[in-house]
Structures are given as structure tokens and as C-alpha cells.
Amino acid sequence: MYAVETPSASNVQPTLRTVRSNADEPRRRSAWKESEMTAACERITRQLQLLRDEVAIQRRVLHTGDKIYQAGQAFGALHVLHSGCFKTVNVAADGREQVVGLHFKGDWLGFDGIARGRYGCDAVAMDTGEVWSISYDALLQAAARQPALLAALHDAMSREISRDRDSLLSLCTLSADARVADFLRYWAESLAQRGLRSDHITLRMTRAEIGNYLGMTLETVSRALSRMASEGLIRFADKSRRDILIPDVGGLMTFVEGCAPASRKVTLQ
Amino acid sequence: MYAVETPSASNVQPTLRTVRSNADEPRRRSAWKESEMTAACERITRQLQLLRDEVAIQRRVLHTGDKIYQAGQAFGALHVLHSGCFKTVNVAADGREQVVGLHFKGDWLGFDGIARGRYGCDAVAMDTGEVWSISYDALLQAAARQPALLAALHDAMSREISRDRDSLLSLCTLSADARVADFLRYWAESLAQRGLRSDHITLRMTRAEIGNYLGMTLETVSRALSRMASEGLIRFADKSRRDILIPDVGGLMTFVEGCAPASRKVTLQ
DNA sequence: CGATGTGTTGACCGGGTTCAAACAATGTGG
DNA sequence: CCACATTGTTTGAACCCGGTCAACACATCG
Numbered sequence: 001m002y003a004v005e006t007p008s009a010s011n012v013q014p015t016l017r018t019v020r021s022n023a024d025e026p027r028r029r030s031a032w033k034e035s036e037m038t039a040a041c042e043r044i045t046r047q048l049q050l051l052r053d054e055v056a057i058q059r060r061v062l063h064t065g066d067k068i069y070q071a072g073q074a075f076g077a078l079h080v081l082h083s084g085c086f087k088t089v090n091v092a093a094d095g096r097e098q099v100v101g102l103h104f105k106g107d108w109l110g111f112d113g114i115a116r117g118r119y120g121c122d123a124v125a126m127d128t129g130e131v132w133s134i135s136y137d138a139l140l141q142a143a144a145r146q147p148a149l150l151a152a153l154h155d156a157m158s159r160e161i162s163r164d165r166d167s168l169l170s171l172c173t174l175s176a177d178a179r180v181a182d183f184l185r186y187w188a189e190s191l192a193q194r195g196l197r198s199d200h201i202t203l204r205m206t207r208a209e210i211g212n213y214l215g216m217t218l219e220t221v222s223r224a225l226s227r228m229a230s231e232g233l234i235r236f237a238d239k240s241r242r243d244i245l246i247p248d249v250g251g252l253m254t255f256v257e258g259c260a261p262a263s264r265k266v267t268l269q
Numbered sequence: 270m271y272a273v274e275t276p277s278a279s280n281v282q283p284t285l286r287t288v289r290s291n292a293d294e295p296r297r298r299s300a301w302k303e304s305e306m307t308a309a310c311e312r313i314t315r316q317l318q319l320l321r322d323e324v325a326i327q328r329r330v331l332h333t334g335d336k337i338y339q340a341g342q343a344f345g346a347l348h349v350l351h352s353g354c355f356k357t358v359n360v361a362a363d364g365r366e367q368v369v370g371l372h373f374k375g376d377w378l379g380f381d382g383i384a385r386g387r388y389g390c391d392a393v394a395m396d397t398g399e400v401w402s403i404s405y406d407a408l409l410q411a412a413a414r415q416p417a418l419l420a421a422l423h424d425a426m427s428r429e430i431s432r433d434r435d436s437l438l439s440l441c442t443l444s445a446d447a448r449v450a451d452f453l454r455y456w457a458e459s460l461a462q463r464g465l466r467s468d469h470i471t472l473r474m475t476r477a478e479i480g481n482y483l484g485m486t487l488e489t490v491s492r493a494l495s496r497m498a499s500e501g502l503i504r505f506a507d508k509s510r511r512d513i514l515i516p517d518v519g520g521l522m523t524f525v526e527g528c529a530p531a532s533r534k535v536t537l538q
Numbered sequence: 539c540g541a542t543g544t545g546t547t548g549a550c551c552g553g554g555t556t557c558a559a560a561c562a563a564t565g566t567g568g
Numbered sequence: 569c570c571a572c573a574t575t576g577t578t579t580g581a582a583c584c585c586g587g588t589c590a591a592c593a594c595a596t597c598g
Contacts, residue, residue: 009533038441039419051373088434090434090435090437090441092438096438096442096561098437098438098441098442100434100437100438101434111426111491112427112428112430113427113433114423114424114426114427115423115424115425115427115428115431116427116431117556120431120434122433140416140419144413147409147541150409150419152301153557154383154384154426155383156384157380157383157423157426157427157430158380158381158382158383158384158385160430161380161381161429161430161433162381162384162385162389164433164434164437165357165359165367165381165389165390165433166359168359168367168369168433168437168440169359169361169365169367169369171437171484172367172440172481172483172484173361173365173367175585175586176586178588198578206543206545207544207545207546212443215441216586216587217586217588218544218545219545219546219547219586219587219588220585220586220587222545222546223546223547223586224544225546226546226547239522240544240545240595241544241545241546242545257363305578343598444553444554445553445554475576475577476576476577476578477576485554485555486554486555486556487576488554488555488556488578488579489553489554489555491577491578491579492578494578495578495579508562508563509562509563510562510576510577510578511576532545
């Protein structure tokens with residue numbers, strides 16, 4: 001089992017290593033339960049193996065800006081990411097457009113097409129990545145004889161719903177600075193769950209995209225990042241300012257909670 | 270087929286009528302395609318019939334404040350609303366709580382429990398309503414011999430995902446006033462899709478709850494409603510100020526679009 | 539080199555929050 | 569019946585976070 005399979009250059013350990021070996025970094029606080037991260041990693045690997053074994057897959061390599069599918073296009077297949085990172089963009093009737101999701105290896109895309117028969121979003125590559133496309137009908141047929149496939153499908157849909165709700169929670173209850181911190185935390189967590197190093201992330205989004213995703217302007221994103229950098233929560237790796245070092249993810253989490261004003265925690269009723 | 274099955278007193282036509290008969294209200298602009306509304310209504314009715322015929326259902330009547338399930342509780346069943354309106358409330362680890370969804374007849378609840386094995390939200394009745402609970406395992410077994418059940422399940426999950434994304438879009442791109450208008454529009458649309466009258470809605474939420482759902486304070490909700498009332502977009506039915514008359518839903522929609530500043534429509538890249 | 543896209547920072551302003559006060563609806567107990 | 573408490577709503581006034589506009593820095597690329 002490889003911990004690293006992404007073709008993209010960054011977010012990848014220089015040397016192949018197992019997921020467990022981080023004893024060489026003793027000062028870094030373990031932000032997440034490591035067992036949960038490896039469990040997530042194994043689940044993702046198992047799902048991909050299951051798909052490879054049990055259904056017909058059409059593989060594609062996409063590059064930055066390429067779209068897996070577009071809003072309005074007839075739905076026929078679901079898409080599982082094998083590598084790279086992608087965004088989903090929702091477009092309103094009046095032209096407002098909104099990044100509604102970030103997706104990494106193992107994530108499924110296209111669920112919103114099932115009910116309407118048409119995709120509701122654009123799915124855009126932010127990176128070079130490989131996509132496995134699976135005919136929805138074929139998947140259902142395969143699932144009939146292999147229940148694990150159905151379980152995997154439902155698992156992915158369920159997670160998508162949970163994730164969307166967490167996004168709503170962050171948007172509604174957190175200040176701008178906290179949302180940016182939470183965004184970094186989420187990205188790092190996503191990498192950790194995939195067995196990739198999570199203390200160094202390469203944002204493949206402009207400040208404008210991040211701002212759109214987080215419901216704020218690009219200036220606010222920039223200021224929030226600068227503030228976090230000056231406080232030592234993050235560091236900019238190179239001068240491009242898209243490579244971000246996170247010395248302590250736990251610090252991000254406490255920052256998020258510290259930003260949340262007490263009033264926002266008010267209970268309903 | 271009954272257009273009205275809700276035990277709650279309001280949102281219900283005084284006389285039984287078929288879904289199509291609103292020729293008696295000629296001045297009201299048809300805000301939605303009527304064919305879409307009746308199609309949605311028929312789909313919901315068919316789904317409920319399908320469930321009644323094909324799987325074991327446990328029926329329960331809940332009253333305001335009762336919970337179908339709570340966050341953290343072990344997942345075992347999905348729940349389909351037969352009547353009433355419900356909210357789902359997400360609670361963060363640090364205590365922030367957030368209304369993340371509103372649900373009406375025909376909606377499924379509990380999807381977020383599938384992946385984690387525990388529900389991630391509270392599902393709370395805002396009204397007297399009947400819930401049909403279906404063991405998830407039993408549902409899967411039944412779905413194996415009756416594919417329409419599986420289709421219904423996936424349809425519901427897919428819609429949930431689309432709906433959450435629309436919420437994100439509104440939250441990020443609309444001003445406070447527009448969000449309140451869009452909230453009313455959504456509620457009215459939900460009623461219309463269920464064959465109920467949509468020009469008179471009884472909010473079963475306090476201003477604080479609405480504000481929480483929309484990511485703003487209760488004062489802002491109150492001001493937005495007052496403003497809309499003074500502009501004639503809505504009228505307060507009785508003195509409780511929770512019954513709202515919507516003379517023209519189309520007006521709400523144009524108001525939403527009018528509120529969206531051009532800058533928010535800026536395209537990514 | 540200029541052109542272009544992206545990021546940073548400052549100054550200003552306004553929408554929405556916060557704080558406060560008053561009012562309305564409802565219930566409770568004497 | 570009224571007095572009183574409770575909960576929800578409205579409205580005003582002051583404040584402030586984040587949006588807006590603008591200028592500049594910096595990188596890449598023809």
C-alpha cells in the first residue's frame with residue numbers, strides 16, 4: 001500500500017514512508033487522533049480497490065481548469081478522484097457563482113445529478129489529477145451482486161451531506177479570520193486522512209477563489225493569512241505565498257475556537 | 270389522492286381540493302411552473318406509497334420540540350416525514366449550534382448517520398407531525414428486490430446534497446435582506462411542491478431561529494421582514510407576526526435578484 | 539521591456555451586529 | 569379579574585467587522 005500516489009509535485013512526501021512514522025517530529029502536537037487518520041486512509045484505499053475490482057472504470061487525467069462535468073450536462077456517471085484536487089462550483093440562475101466544495105483523492109463527485117438527471121455544478125480540476133468515472137447504471141447493477149459497493153456509495157453520499165453541513169456551520173458561526181483558519185485546518189485534515197503530509201499545504205486556489213468559497217472578499221482572505229502568519233500560526237514557504245507551512249495544526253483549532261465570540265454559541269431557545 | 274394530509278391546522282386549505290385547481294386566483298402571478306410543482310407533489314406521494322407497500326414502517330407522531338433523533342445517537346434507521354415541518358440542528362464540538370436544514374412532508378432525514386454510524390444532527394419537530402421510520406438494513410434488503418426503493422433513496426440523498434449547496438450559495442452571495450426573502454421563497458416553494466397553498470405561510474420558528482438558519486441576528490431578520498412588509502412584498506396575517514401572506518412569490522424572487530449586488534456576481538478567474 | 543495576473547496593504551464607508559428600551563402576546567397564580 | 573413574569577418582536581442608536589476602492593509590490597511571460 002502506497003501512502004503517496006498523487007502525480008502532483010507538492011503535498012507529497014519526498015521519501016516514501018508508512019503512515020505511522022512521524023516519531024521523528026516529536027514537538028508537533030498530534031492534532032487529530034492518528035488512528036482516525038489511518039482508518040480514513042485505509043477506507044479510501046479499500047474503496048478504490050473495490051471499484052477497480054468490481055466495476056468498469058473509465059480513467060482520465062485532467063489538468064488545471066479542466067472540467068469533469070458541467071452544470072446542466074446530462075447525468076450518466078459518478079466520478080471518483082484517484083488523485084489531484086478539485087472544486088465544485090454552483091451557478092445560480094442569475095449568474096452568481098459559488099465554490100461549494102473541495103475534493104481530494106477518494107471523494108466522489110456528481111451526486112447532485114442523480115435526482116435531476118443533470119449535474120447541478122461544475123467539477124473543475126485545480127491540479128493535475130486522475131478521475132475514475134463509473135456509469136451510474138453499471139454501478140447499480142454491480143452493487144446488486146456486491147453489497148459492499150452499495151455501502152461505499154452510500155458512505156460517500158452520507159459524508160458529502162455531513163461535510164456540507166459543517167460548511168454551513170462554519171459560514172454562519174465563525175468570523176472571517178476563523179473561517180480562513182478553519183479552511184486551512186480542513187485542507188490539512190483532508191491531506192492527513194489520505195496519508196499525505198499535512199504540515200505543508202500548497203493552496204491551488206487564488207485568494208479570490210478562497211474568498212468565494214468562504215463567503216468573503218479576497219482582501220479579507222489576504223489580511224487573515226497575513227495576520228495568522230504574523231502570529232506564527234502559519235508560515236509562507238516560498239515567496240509565491242500559496243505554499244503554507246502549518247507548524248501546529250492544533251494551534252489553528254484553538255484559534256478557530258478563540259475567534260468564535262461567545263454570543264455565537266448562544267443556544268437556540 | 271389527497272392534496273392535504275397534514276394534521277397541523279395551518280398551511281392547509283380549508284376545503285379539500287385537487288392540486289391543479291387554482292384557477293380561482295387569477296391575479297396571482299404563477300411564480301413556478303405549475304407542472305413542476307404537481308410533478309414534485311406526485312413524486313412525493315408515490316414515494317410514500319412505495320414505502321408503505323414495500324418496507325416495514327414504524328409510525329410516530331411528534332409534537333413541537335420533540336426530537337426524531339439526536340446527534341451522537343447510534344444510527345439505525347432513516348426517517349421520512351409524512352406531515353409537519355422539522356429542522357435539523359448541527360452542533361459543533363465547542364457548542365456552536367446551527368440550524369442546517371428545514372424539512373417537510375416527503376423529506377428523508379438521517380442520511381448523515383450512514384457513514385459514521387451515529388447521527389450528526391438533532392432532528393427537531395417544529396410542529397405536530399408524523400414520522401415514518403425505516404430500519405436502514407431492512408430498507409437495503411427491500412431495495413434488493415425492489416429497485417424503485419433504491420432509486421427513491423438515492424433521489425432523496427441527491428436532493429439533499431443539491432439543497433445544501435443552494436443554501437451555501439445563498440449564504441455566500443446574498444445580502445441579509447435577500448436571504449430572508451429567499452428563505453420565504455423557499456418555504457413557499459416547499460409548500461407548493463406538496464400541493465399546499467403557498468401564499469400564506471406560518472413560520473414555526475422564532476426570529477432567533479430564522480436568524481441562526483440564515484447566518485444573521487434576530488434583529489436583522491425582524492428589520493428585513495418589516496422592510497419587506499412596508500414595501501408590500503409580504504403582509505402579516507394576524508398579530509402574532511408569524512403568519513405571513515405572500516401576495517406574489519414572483520416579487521420575492523425579483524427582490525432577491527435585485528438585492529444581489531453586481532459585484533457578487535463576479536466570475537471566478 | 540511592458541503587460542498581465544496575483545497578492546498585499548491602507549483608508550474609508552456601510553451593512554449588520556450589539557446594546558438597550560419598549561411593546562405585544564401568553565400564561566400563571568392570587 | 570388584575571398583577572406579574574416570561575418569551576418573543578420591534579425599533580433606535582452606536583459601534584465595528586468586513587466590504588470597497590485604490591495604490592503598490594511582485595512574479596511570470598510574451
